Amino acid sequence: MSVGNINDRVPSGVGGLDKIIGGGFPRGSLIVLAGNPGTGKTILSACFLYHGAVNYGERGIYVSFAESRKSFFGNMLSLGLDFEVLEREGRFRFLDMLTVREEAVQNVLEAILKEVSEVEAKRLVIDSFSALAQAFRETHEARIILHTILSRITRLLGCTTILITEIPRGENKIGLSAEEFVADGIILLGRTRLEGRLLRELELFKMRGTPVYETQAVFTLKDGFKVFPPFKSKPIEKPCRFQPQPDTEEYFSTGSPDLDKMLEGGYPRGSTVLIEIDEHITKLQYHLITAPTAYNFIVQGRGVILIPSRGVDHNLVKRRAEEGGITRNEVDRLLRICIKDYPGFKPEPCLVAFKGENLKEDYLKYIEVEQKLVESTGQPVLHITGVDTMIDMYGVREVLSALRAYATRVMEAGGLSIILLKPGYPKLAKILGALADVHLKITREHGAVLVYGIKPRTNLHVLEMDVSRGYPMPKLTQII
Ligand SMILES: Nc1ncnc2c1ncn2[C@@H]1O[C@H](COP(=O)(O)OP(=O)(O)OP(=O)(O)O)[C@@H](O)[C@H]1O
Ligand SMILES: [Mg+2]
Numbered sequence: 001m002s003v004g005n006i007n008d009r010v011p012s013g014v015g016g017l018d019k020i021i022g023g024g025f026p027r028g029s030l031i032v033l034a035g036n037p038g039t040g041k042t043i044l045s046a047c048f049l050y051h052g053a054v055n056y057g058e059r060g061i062y063v064s065f066a067e068s069r070k071s072f073f074g075n076m077l078s079l080g081l082d083f084e085v086l087e088r089e090g091r092f093r094f095l096d097m098l099t100v101r102e103e104a105v106q107n108v109l110e111a112i113l114k115e116v117s118e119v120e121a122k123r124l125v126i127d128s129f130s131a132l133a134q135a136f137r138e139t140h141e142a143r144i145i146l147h148t149i150l151s152r153i154t155r156l157l158g159c160t161t162i163l164i165t166e167i168p169r170g171e172n173k174i175g176l177s178a179e180e181f182v183a184d185g186i187i188l189l190g191r192t193r194l195e196g197r198l199l200r201e202l203e204l205f206k207m208r209g210t211p212v213y214e215t216q217a218v219f220t221l222k223d224g225f226k227v228f229p230p231f232k233s234k235p236i237e238k239p240c241r242f243q244p245q246p247d248t249e250e251y252f253s254t255g256s257p258d259l260d261k262m263l264e265g266g267y268p269r270g271s272t273v274l275i276e277i278d279e280h281i282t283k284l285q286y287h288l289i290t291a292p293t294a295y296n297f298i299v300q301g302r303g304v305i306l307i308p309s310r311g312v313d314h315n316l317v318k319r320r321a322e323e324g325g326i327t328r329n330e331v332d333r334l335l336r337i338c339i340k341d342y343p344g345f346k347p348e349p350c351l352v353a354f355k356g357e358n359l360k361e362d363y364l365k366y367i368e369v370e371q372k373l374v375e376s377t378g379q380p381v382l383h384i385t386g387v388d389t390m391i392d393m394y395g396v397r398e399v400l401s402a403l404r405a406y407a408t409r410v411m412e413a414g415g416l417s418i419i420l421l422k423p424g425y426p427k428l429a430k431i432l433g434a435l436a437d438v439h440l441k442i443t444r445e446h447g448a449v450l451v452y453g454i455k456p457r458t459n460l461h462v463l464e465m466d467v468s469r470g471y472p473m474p475k476l477t478q479i480i
Pocket of ligand 1: 035037038039040041042043044066078079166221222223480
């Protein structure tokens with residue numbers, strides 16, 4: 001089926017989808033939407049119709065061979081999509097074809113066509129082609145729809161149409177049947193698991209007139225249907241100072257309301273937190289998770305001691321502090337960045353130079369720095385430790401025993417220790433995982449950054465950058 005002007009796009013009404021399909025569906029196109037049961041086909045289609053009517057003034061029709069009117073209206077209302085109101089206002093119609101089996105193909109087709117032209121619908125959903133095909137004795141009978149009626153609906157009436165195709169459970173491919181050849185676009189919805197946690201993914205097989213750069217994307221059904229294009233950093237337009245997040249008696253806030261919520265409170269006081277970071281994760285991405293905790297300590301007049309991970313130098317740390325609106329004076333008073341001594345090193349109040357040869361010697365110096373911060377602030381200290389940097393200097397065994405000793409020390413002092421671990425040390429990951437009170441992982445899938453808890457166990461959450469407050473914050477959306 002060919003589409004008039006390929007550049008004439010209709011916004012899909014599905015959050016994030018337009019970014020990966022070139023701005024929207026080609027107007028008057030036929031889109032095949034395929035997937036196993038429960039993968040979100042009905043919800044995506046409902047968003048297409050609902051937002052099409054509400055935001056773009058396009059009337060829509062849902063032709064259902066699969067789901068009853070009551071169940072459709074009820075389920076969608078639970079997602080905040082009130083189709084009854086739309087129907088009352090004449091912007092939506094639900095065609096119940098559940099009992100159509102006895103009727104002739106021609107009648108069904110004509111009923112749909114009549115409805116589309118009568119209502120002047122610009123969006124149509126047929127749920128599903130599979131159910132429709134089953135309703136007729138001969139499959140080729142149902143296929144007539146594609147070549148006659150559907151082409152008239154889409155091309156002549158300019159009505160963009162989603163044709164749902166059910167893929168039986170257990171199968172994960174779409175068969176190469178007729179509807180897929182005539183389609184202008186094919187979207188496959190799927191669900192899989194990542195460390196036992198639900199991961200939803202969408203695959204774009206084709207979208208006529210659109211160079212498809214990203215063929216796969218992560219999505220969630222939280223509050224409707226939201227697709228996550230690859231992670232994007234955002235510039236901070238109006239820089240502001242970090243707003244402190246309140247701690248509780250039991251927990252330190254992570255500095256991020258979203259992360260606090262994911263962890264059901266925050267980081268327990270006196271705890272050791274292990275954050276495992278995948279090799280695909282950039283500094284900016286994991287700093288979104290760690291920086292707010294440091295901001296939250298500093299703006300409350302507490303000390304932070306940092307051993308930066310490999311690839312992070314003290315200038316980057318200072319820049320991050322600036323992004324959180326931390327003043328130069330606060331950096332000098334409250335932040336301590338541990339670095340390896342080098343020829344020509346220029347001392348600064350916030351820098352602590354280590355020899356990096358003998359851990360015992362350096363450890364004593366570290367404790368001294370910590371003591372001074374505790375004395376000057378009268379408050380617990382936050383430790384952020386890049387394990388890779390330490391291993392480079394002292395070797396795995398030494399580092400492990402130091403971290404063990406440190407976990408006890410932090411627990412007794414009621415402070416907080418965040419350990420950052422990069423890949424390459426699987427054994428260490430296991431040992432530190434057992435030692436830690438909180439264990440988070442950060443990884444990437446189809447360009448989206450995923451954060452999840454091993455301890456406490458959480459669902460996968462997609463990480464985005466939120467700059468709406470004037471400083472970088474993590475935005476976490478659960479995948480359900
Ligand atoms: N209010 C809601 N909030 C979040 N998720 C929901 C909500 N209601 C249903 N779901 C989830 O949505 C999924 C079903 O979505 P949907 O009905 O769109 O799937 P489908 O692909 O059309 O399935 P089927 O092939 O059975 O028709 C279920 O897995 C369910 O867990
Ligand atoms: Mg459905």
